[in-house]
Amino acid sequence: MSKASLLVIDDEPAIQRLLGITLGSEGFHVQQASTAKEGVLMAANHPPDLILLDIGLPDRSGHDLLKELRGWYNKAILILSVQDSEADIVRALDNGATDYITKPFRTGELLARIRSAIRRNAVGTERSLIVSGELEIDLAARAVKRAGAFVKLTATEYDLLALFARNEGRVLTHHFLLKEVWGVGYQEQTQYLRVFVRALRKKLEEDPERPLHIMTESGVGYRFV
Amino acid sequence: MSKASLLVIDDEPAIQRLLGITLGSEGFHVQQASTAKEGVLMAANHPPDLILLDIGLPDRSGHDLLKELRGWYNKAILILSVQDSEADIVRALDNGATDYITKPFRTGELLARIRSAIRRNAVGTERSLIVSGELEIDLAARAVKRAGAFVKLTATEYDLLALFARNEGRVLTHHFLLKEVWGVGYQEQTQYLRVFVRALRKKLEEDPERPLHIMTESGVGYRFV
DNA sequence: CCCGCTCTTTACGGGCTCTTTACACGGCTC
DNA sequence: GAGCCGTGTAAAGAGCCCGTAAAGAGCGGG
Numbered sequence: 001m002s003k004a005s006l007l008v009i010d011d012e013p014a015i016q017r018l019l020g021i022t023l024g025s026e027g028f029h030v031q032q033a034s035t036a037k038e039g040v041l042m043a044a045n046h047p048p049d050l051i052l053l054d055i056g057l058p059d060r061s062g063h064d065l066l067k068e069l070r071g072w073y074n075k076a077i078l079i080l081s082v083q084d085s086e087a088d089i090v091r092a093l094d095n096g097a098t099d100y101i102t103k104p105f106r107t108g109e110l111l112a113r114i115r116s117a118i119r120r121n122a123v124g125t126e127r128s129l130i131v132s133g134e135l136e137i138d139l140a141a142r143a144v145k146r147a148g149a150f151v152k153l154t155a156t157e158y159d160l161l162a163l164f165a166r167n168e169g170r171v172l173t174h175h176f177l178l179k180e181v182w183g184v185g186y187q188e189q190t191q192y193l194r195v196f197v198r199a200l201r202k203k204l205e206e207d208p209e210r211p212l213h214i215m216t217e218s219g220v221g222y223r224f225v
Numbered sequence: 226m227s228k229a230s231l232l233v234i235d236d237e238p239a240i241q242r243l244l245g246i247t248l249g250s251e252g253f254h255v256q257q258a259s260t261a262k263e264g265v266l267m268a269a270n271h272p273p274d275l276i277l278l279d280i281g282l283p284d285r286s287g288h289d290l291l292k293e294l295r296g297w298y299n300k301a302i303l304i305l306s307v308q309d310s311e312a313d314i315v316r317a318l319d320n321g322a323t324d325y326i327t328k329p330f331r332t333g334e335l336l337a338r339i340r341s342a343i344r345r346n347a348v349g350t351e352r353s354l355i356v357s358g359e360l361e362i363d364l365a366a367r368a369v370k371r372a373g374a375f376v377k378l379t380a381t382e383y384d385l386l387a388l389f390a391r392n393e394g395r396v397l398t399h400h401f402l403l404k405e406v407w408g409v410g411y412q413e414q415t416q417y418l419r420v421f422v423r424a425l426r427k428k429l430e431e432d433p434e435r436p437l438h439i440m441t442e443s444g445v446g447y448r449f450v
Numbered sequence: 451c452c453c454g455c456t457c458t459t460t461a462c463g464g465g466c467t468c469t470t471t472a473c474a475c476g477g478c479t480c
Numbered sequence: 481g482a483g484c485c486g487t488g489t490a491a492a493g494a495g496c497c498c499g500t501a502a503a504g505a506g507c508g509g510g
Contacts, residue, residue, distance in 0.1 A: 086333045093337040098345075099324070106311045112318040120323075120345065154456060171367035191459075194498060201499095209499090218466065218497065219380035220367070379467060416470080419487065426488095434488090443477090443486070 004118050005029040005046070009039035009065075010054035010080065015103075019052070022107055023114075036060035043073060050118055053097075055081040055088065063091060070096040076117035080105070130165045132213060132225065135204060137165045144204075151203050156181065160196050161204075164214065164224035173221040197222060229343050230254040230271070234264035234290075235279035235305065240328075244277065247332055248339075261285035268298060269391045270405075275343055278322075280306040280313065288316060295321040297391075299353045299365075301342035305330070355390045357438060357450065360429060362390045369429075376428050381406065385421055386429075389439065389449035398446040422447060 033039035055062030258264035280287030301323040
């Protein structure tokens with residue numbers, strides 16, 4: 001946690017020097033880039049825990065760069081900017097920026113906002129491979145194995161299972177499941193759930209009559225363990 | 226998602242009025258409190274998706290209140306303050322504040338920061354754990370453990386327990402419990418409480434005849450410790 | 451055009467949960 | 481000490497939710 005890695009994308013040498021020293025002495029591992037191009041490259045090759053991005057880069061609009069980064073980078077991005085206009089701030093935040101800090105900034109505050117953003121990061125880490133007993137669910141590959149063998153699931157079955165897997169241990173209400181898998185408007189069709197939960201249990205459980213993974217919470221919903 | 230609920234804790238009537246109108250017209254469901262005490266009560270009984278907290282409350286330091294809320298409330302807490310001192314900002318952020326906004330604020334920016342915080346909420350799958358002795362109640366997962374083992378509760382049993390847990394140490398009247406769990410119109414059915422409190426004690430207490438968690442306050446109601 | 455796969459829809463039986471009732475127990479008041 | 485009120489405890493009935501199978505509908509490929 002104390003050895004978080006940061007990437008600073010800023011073209012002003014003075015800022016780079018200042019941040020390099022300040023952040024370094026706080027125990028962060030700091031990478032520095034002075035152009036958008038360089039920044040994307042570094043972020044891709046050694047994904048940092050947090051990106052400090054200057055909106056006013058020479059080669060490209062920071063807003064564009066932010067959008068591109070958000071396409072695949074889901075950790076914290078803090079915007080640094082001399083621009084104090086409300087329109088810029090709103091735009092950046094709505095494009096997925098974690099925070100927006102105007103220059104000149106106060107060092108202590110910047111550090112506190114960085115700590116806050118990193119702390120928040122740590123919680124929301126999603127795995128793409130979920131293992132539960134003899135079950136393996138690979139969200140990236142959209143593949144499911146049971147006791148080492150691939151299991152053939154239909155599209156809807158998989159969607160439902162993936163939703164369960166991403167929320168392991170948590171009770172998901174009928175409403176929520178129906179909304180997520182079938183969309184709004186199907187939230188009262190609880191019989192769909194009965195049918196598809198049955199199908200999943202047949203394919204995934206040792207004894208479908210005594211499920212160990214997809215547990216029913218009567219009157220509320222289901223829980224995946 | 227568009228119907229997120231917010232709680233505003235601020236003692237200035239002018240601010241309350243402004244925020245009430247602004248946030249309401251954005252489609253948020255807004256609760257308002259003007260003292261720390263009132264704020265805690267509201268947050269406990271109807272946990273909102275985000276809390277807007279003024280640091281300068283009349284009855285209590287906002288920093289203290291922030292710490293207490295963070296003890297069990299895991300969603301976003303945005304600080305509003307006339308204080309622009311770096312020490313205050315750093316202190317609040319390090320105590321778990323999601324963001325810190327100084328008054329006077331710009332409405333558009335405030336809204337963007339609220340949206341950002343709520344969006345982040347949805348991703349960060351934090352769980353709000355309430356621990357009391359060997360009991361663990363996970364409000365987000367709707368799961369209850371006793372001495373490390375999961376306890377199976379029915380829907381109504383859980384609703385009742387969750388209400389107790391969110392109001393730890395406080396005496397809850399029969400009227401209040403019945404209204405919250407069964408709805409208005411059941412406020413005289415005290416026998417329901419007897420039956421369900423019995424069921425909870427059987428499942429949660431070491432010795433159901435000598436309860437340590439769900440205490441009865443004769444003539445008034447029950448208290449969870 | 452037919453076949454097969456998947457999703458939708460229907461039906462019914464069983465089990466679980468909630469409700470309701472009955473009674474025992476203890477403390478308080480008269 | 482008797483009676484009453486508030487609470488604890490057990491148990492049975494009713495209703496609803498869930499599990500399960502199976503047929504119909506929609507779709508795409510051969």
